[in-house]
Amino acid sequence: GQSLEQPSEVTAVEGAIVQINCTYQTSGFYGLSWYQQHDGGAPTFLSYNALDGLEETGRFSSFLSRSDSYGYLLLQELQMKDSASYFCAVGGATNKLIFGTGTLLAVQP
């Protein structure tokens, strides 16, 4: 089967850098995505990694190591509006899109 593990909660202060890790087990791995969800809202796409390495999009970066079945989302210059849940997701050979359990990020002033 497929499974993804993330820390349940992370707390950081404004202006800091935070890393949210994701380890996965899946068959026929295609890529790792990251989504942000504010309380009660719809998840929105942040980034996608198909190959090993770092992808940077503004304040957010995402990293993937296929050999380690591991990735992370890096958020820099944290702002209060970054307080949200963050989910990693994998697409695999079965064409499912499976999400992790989510990490609740609390940004404090």
Add this chain to the structure above:
Amino acid sequence: DGGITQSPKYLFRKEGQNVTLSCEQNLNHDAMYWYRQDPGQGLRLIYYSQIVNDFQKGDIAEGYSVSREKKESFPLTVTSAQKNPTAFYLCASSQGLSWDAEAFFGQGTRLTVV
């Protein structure tokens, strides 16, 4: 504007009744998905469809049914067989088999069964 629309936003039903949640997209996406989210939890896949007139069970399909008669529409029926139907239901669509394509989500339907 292109997007994905779920309706209604809030839904109340009596125990034992079937209820159908609507999901419509005008993004011309091939793939559509239904997820269930419980408080403080992740998204669990109920059903997904890669093409019209075809769909597959996800991880928690028991007690649910879907149809995909049109590319734009992927309604979800929560049947009386679903033991704990109260949850937040999210519909999503994506371009399809290209996994670098992002999934777009609707605003969700919050179902409460009393």
